[in-house]
Amino acid sequence: MAVESLAATSQAFLEHLDAWYANLPTLALDDLVFDSPESVAVTCVDVIVGFCTEGPLASERVQNIVAPTVALFQRAHAAGVRHFLLPQDAHPQDAVEFGAFPSHCVRGTHEAETAPELLQLPFSDTFTIFPKNSLSAALSTEFAAWVAAHPEVDTYIVTGDCSDLCTYQLAMFLRLDGNARNIVNRRVVLAADCVDTYDTPLSVARELGIPAHPGDFHHVVFLHHMAANGVEVVRSIT
Secondary structure (H helix, E strand, O other), X not given: OOXXXXXXXXXXXXXXXXXXXXXXXXXXXXXXXXXXXXXXXXXXEOOEHHHHOOOOOOOXXXXXXXXXXXXXHHHHHHOOOOEEEEEEEOEOOOOHHHHOOOOXXXXXXHHHOEXXXXXXXXXXXXXXXXXXXXXXXOOOOOHHHHHHHOOOOOEEEEEEEOOOOHHHHHHHHHHHHHHHOOOOOOEEEEEEEEEEOOOEOHHHHHHHOOOOXXXXXXXHHHHHHHHHOOOEEEOEEO
């Protein structure tokens, strides 16, 4: 069946996406924590050296989410939150994923270390790290078991990279896990100022012979898709 030109048929929706993203609300941290900080967990996927500052997949766009993520961690900790969950790439040298992406964040290397700005927080020794070998925080890791073992946690704040890859997988796992187990009060809240993805313009992709990856497009489209599936997407958590 012939498909009409996406450029022709999607213009109205793209304009809708622009307006939707521009008008994302902010959310007060107090409205999430109330008087039960033990029910809140802050998740932060892949804010590590290999995606921020060093290595073939490092991106300035991702580095730019580090400061607001650190600030959110600080506000959450000051509000009494003590669950900080960090799923992070820690690949073996022969990772199958390297067939799709360049070798990156090999376990034991500097690339696989938590971003130094997060490590400098005085409570960084309380972080729970979940090494992972795929885009998913929940496949062949201890993350899903942690979630199941902590039913008192009903609110998950999502931060990290990339919007359309590991962050998407993390937020959707948390949302779908809540749906599958019929957890009525499960909230998954994504702070857009603490999330981003990398950019490979079409011109660069053609020159290098690799897939194009327009960062702004993928970032907004995947945030919108998560929102359509019950993830609460907000501009920021203040």
